[in-house]
Amino acid sequence: MTSIAQEEIKLTNAQIAWRAAQDIVDGAYVNLGIGFPEMVARYQPPGREAIFHTENGILDFGEAPKPGEEDWDLINAGKKAVTLKPGASFFHHADSFAMVRGGHLDVAILGALQVAQSGDLANWRVGSKGVPAVGGAMDLVHGAKQVFVITEHVTKNGEPKLVEKCTFPLTGVACVTRVYTSHAVIDIVERRFVLREKLAALSVEELQSMTGAPLHIEGSVADLIVPEV
Amino acid sequence: MNKTSQSLAAAVSEIGDGATVMIGGFGGSGAPIELIHALISRGPKDLTVINNNAGNGRIGIAAMIDAGMVRKMICSFPKSSDPRAFTDKYLAGEIELELVPQGTLAERIRAGGAGIPAFYTPTAYGTELAEGKPISEFDGRHYVQERWLKADFAIIKAHLGDRHGNLTYNKAARNFNPLMCMAAASTIVQVSRIVEAGEIDPEHVVTPGIFVDRVVEVSQPRQEEELIRAGVTYA
Numbered sequence: 001m002t003s004i005a006q007e008e009i010k011l012t013n014a015q016i017a018w019r020a021a022q023d024i025v026d027g028a029y030v031n032l033g034i035g036f037p038e039m040v041a042r043y044q045p046p047g048r049e050a051i052f053h054t055e056n057g058i059l060d061f062g063e064a065p066k067p068g069e070e071d072w073d074l075i076n077a078g079k080k081a082v083t084l085k086p087g088a089s090f091f092h093h094a095d096s097f098a099m100v101r102g103g104h105l106d107v108a109i110l111g112a113l114q115v116a117q118s119g120d121l122a123n124w125r126v127g128s129k130g131v132p133a134v135g136g137a138m139d140l141v142h143g144a145k146q147v148f149v150i151t152e153h154v155t156k157n158g159e160p161k162l163v164e165k166c167t168f169p170l171t172g173v174a175c176v177t178r179v180y181t182s183h184a185v186i187d188i189v190e191r192r193f194v195l196r197e198k199l200a201a202l203s204v205e206e207l208q209s210m211t212g213a214p215l216h217i218e219g220s221v222a223d224l225i226v227p228e229v
Numbered sequence: 230m231n232k233t234s235q236s237l238a239a240a241v242s243e244i245g246d247g248a249t250v251m252i253g254g255f256g257g258s259g260a261p262i263e264l265i266h267a268l269i270s271r272g273p274k275d276l277t278v279i280n281n282n283a284g285n286g287r288i289g290i291a292a293m294i295d296a297g298m299v300r301k302m303i304c305s306f307p308k309s310s311d312p313r314a315f316t317d318k319y320l321a322g323e324i325e326l327e328l329v330p331q332g333t334l335a336e337r338i339r340a341g342g343a344g345i346p347a348f349y350t351p352t353a354y355g356t357e358l359a360e361g362k363p364i365s366e367f368d369g370r371h372y373v374q375e376r377w378l379k380a381d382f383a384i385i386k387a388h389l390g391d392r393h394g395n396l397t398y399n400k401a402a403r404n405f406n407p408l409m410c411m412a413a414a415s416t417i418v419q420v421s422r423i424v425e426a427g428e429i430d431p432e433h434v435v436t437p438g439i440f441v442d443r444v445v446e447v448s449q450p451r452q453e454e455e456l457i458r459a460g461v462t463y464a
Contacts, residue, residue: 056255072257074258075256079310090401093332093334130320131307131308132328133305134328135306136330139333
């Protein structure tokens with residue numbers, strides 16, 4: 001369980017999104033999952049131009065329109081109204097998912113219920129109750145050159161979200177390449193969690209106690225430094 | 230050659246009980262609300278409906294479900310801002326669901342239209358949605374075999390159409406619609422405007438008329454999102 005002190009030492013969701021945004025290079029083609037991952041678009045570093053893909057069929061969409069100016073034929077995968085940037089394009093669903101599975105996207109960023117050290121991801125369903133709905137999640141985890149997860153390090157109850165083996169239904173097997181959490185940046189290398197960055201106020205031991213599988217260290221671990229955003 | 234139809238009722242007049250019907254659209258964008266409502270007026274039962282979603286509010290596909298016309302939904306995301314119609318019937322065991330990942334759904338429909346009975350995809354490998362499906366390894370990776378999807382009818386919304394059935398779409402309302410046009414034995418399309426043959430630049434035709442059987446003009450098509458915000462119901 002997480003102590004109160006550890007709870008206080010953590011990044012906000014906006015800060016997690018900011019940190020992930022720093023790793024998107026100029027010219028990258030990027031798909032941001034619905035919800036929290038959409039926040040990453042706000043923190044693109046100046047001078048870099050990423051092209052955002054939405055799986056319902058747009059490349060290079062931009063901000064939401066002003067209220068009252070929505071065009072409901074111009075929406076993103078979350079069914080929210082968007083606008084276009086110069087250079088945008090439309091395409092049908094088979095082409096859209098060819099961009100995904102065919103290895104044409106550079107980065108996909110998703111949320112998670114659990115990530116396993118093998119890179120398995122569970123993010124679509126908690127159990128077998130209710131109406132199941134998957135959308136594009138199972139497609140998006142395959143094909144992008146890098147699959148990033150952004151997430152709290154532990155659940156609201158303090159349970160690890162980074163685990164040896166997922167207990168929730170899987171979205172994909174061995175698909176996640178990097179995880180940005182409220183406390184650390186962790187790569188998945190050969191079915192192991194490799195710690196790259198952690199909050200300076202947190203020891204490796206404290207971080208390990210919040211993590212459900214071994215954290216490996218290869219070389220140095222950098223401080224995870226994020227501005228107030 | 231004249232595929233234009235004078236009325237919505239005439240356009241859907243051949244859709245009968247037990248048919249498999251692809252319905253275009255992603256949420257409200259590209260959803261042929263007027264054709265769906267004409268189909269509800271006609272009232273065939275025991276339908277299998279293929280769409281990305283499973284209706285929203287009390288209009289369109291949701292109204293078909295409310296009317297008891299749908300036996301089975303094949304979709305990727307049967308949730309919406311107001312999913313009561315599907316949710317209530319599903320939890321009561323009154324409607325069947327085949328849940329398909331969105332990209333697999335699109336490719337299965339494309340395959341149906343392209344004469345490809347099955348294909349392999351990495352999507353869903355190792356998950357519950359691949360259970361019971363053949364798995365093969367290619368170049369060291371595992372893939373799931375998925376079957377084509379075809380339909381008796383597709384009902385589609387497009388932007389411009391001509392008497393040959395050539396179509397253009399409006400923005401992201403394209404989504405599944407060109408694929409569904411290819412995958413149905415009979416494709417029925419509502420367009421905002423019927424134009425003379427030749428008016429659509431051949432370079433700009435998105436769906437060639439060979440994939441289309443009927444075209445009917447609905448000059449001011451309604452938008453699902455706006456109807457839902459206004460609290461409109463079909464009944």
